[in-house]
Amino acid sequence: MNCAGKSTANLGSSSPSEHLQLFLFPIVFLVKKMKNYLVAGASSGIGKAITQQLLDAGQNVFAITGKAEIWKEHPNFSSVAGGFLENDWQAVGLPETLHGLVYSPGTINLKPFRGLKPEDFRNDFEVNVIGAVKVIQSALKALKASGQASVVLFSTVAVSQGMPYHSSIAASKGAVEGLVRSLAAEFAPAIRVNAIAPSLTATPLAEKLLSTPERVEASAKRHPLQRIGQPQDIAALACFLLGTEASWISGQVFGVDGGLSTLRL
Numbered sequence: 435m436n437c438a439g440k441s442t443a444n445l446g447s448s449s450p451s452e453h454l455q456l457f458l459f460p461i462v463f464l465v466k467k468m469k470n471y472l473v474a475g476a477s478s479g480i481g482k483a484i485t486q487q488l489l490d491a492g493q494n495v496f497a498i499t500g501k502a503e504i505w506k507e508h509p510n511f512s513s514v515a516g517g518f519l520e521n522d523w524q525a526v527g528l529p530e531t532l533h534g535l536v537y538s539p540g541t542i543n544l545k546p547f548r549g550l551k552p553e554d555f556r557n558d559f560e561v562n563v564i565g566a567v568k569v570i571q572s573a574l575k576a577l578k579a580s581g582q583a584s585v586v587l588f589s590t591v592a593v594s595q596g597m598p599y600h601s602s603i604a605a606s607k608g609a610v611e612g613l614v615r616s617l618a619a620e621f622a623p624a625i626r627v628n629a630i631a632p633s634l635t636a637t638p639l640a641e642k643l644l645s646t647p648e649r650v651e652a653s654a655k656r657h658p659l660q661r662i663g664q665p666q667d668i669a670a671l672a673c674f675l676l677g678t679e680a681s682w683i684s685g686q687v688f689g690v691d692g693g694l695s696t697l698r699l
């Protein structure tokens with residue numbers, strides 16, 4: 435799937451039958467290609483950018499959120515409250531078949547190790563790992579039903595690169611990376627499972643770290659590509675991984691990090 439949903443039809447044709455073909459092409463294309471995606475965390479940041487790119491590409495998005503007001507009127511968008519996990523899947527309007535799932539809730543709880551309580555580690559683990567486990571378990575039957583589904587989870591650059599004050603989030607995201615490889619093996623070939631490990635990206639989650647122009651500039655300079663990430667940078671890869679063009683990719687963790695994890699200038 436191309437998330438941009440661009441048609442490659444030749445717009446210079448002129449005969450009536452060619453005009454008809456051109457008129458029908460997008461309709462046939464959409465009917466054939468329209469797929470169902472479940473997004474957890476669609477109201478903000480990276481999850482929001484992924485949802486927008488999927489909707490722009492003509493896909494159906496089912497979001498687990500109470501706050502996705504901006505797409506309220508969109509014909510391809512539905513939202514279900516998080517409590518659906520205890521309810522019946524179809525009773526809350528979720529489809530029998532899912533082609534992809536994105537779990538984007540996450541935390542940034544940066545503190546010196548001595549100031550972190552076991553409760554901080556538990557909370558990060560709950561949001562980043564247990565939350566993903568619950569959603570994947572609930573969606574498993576619908577994902578298997580597609581025969582070729584894709585799951586995208588989120589890690590962080592702070593797993594492959596040791597960074598001060600990141601012990602709690604790095605421990606949880608390290609668990610996410612283990613989960614990705616394990617589930618990719620267990621679910622192959624019917625469901626592919628991959629993760630994206632971003633570096634600092636301009637979202638509400640990272641607001642405090644980017645609260646002044648000086649902070650943004652200092653963060654940009656730490657990256658070989660000299661800028662911080664934008665939600666669309668991450669969403670572009672997520673959408674690629676969700677689509678059939680990535681059908682031979684599973685069990686991977688991809689750094690989208692301005693070169694931070696691999697380059698020394």
Ligand SMILES: NC(=O)c1ccc[n+]([C@@H]2O[C@H](COP(=O)([O-])OP(=O)(O)OC[C@H]3O[C@@H](n4cnc5c(N)ncnc54)[C@H](OP(=O)(O)O)[C@@H]3O)[C@@H](O)[C@H]2O)c1
Pocket residue numbers: 474475476477478479480481498499500501537538539540541542561588589590591631632633634635636637638639640
């Ligand atoms: N931004 C960065 O710099 C950065 C860097 C490295 C990794 N990441 C990872 O990338 C993923 C997406 O991050 P983001 O920056 O887009 O985050 P974000 O702006 O905070 O969006 C995450 C969304 O997840 C949902 N959510 C549901 N339960 C939550 C909970 N208990 N705690 C927090 N959020 C919850 C919320 O949306 P709903 O209201 O729709 O439920 C929330 O708006 C996360 O897994 C994050 O750890 C981000």
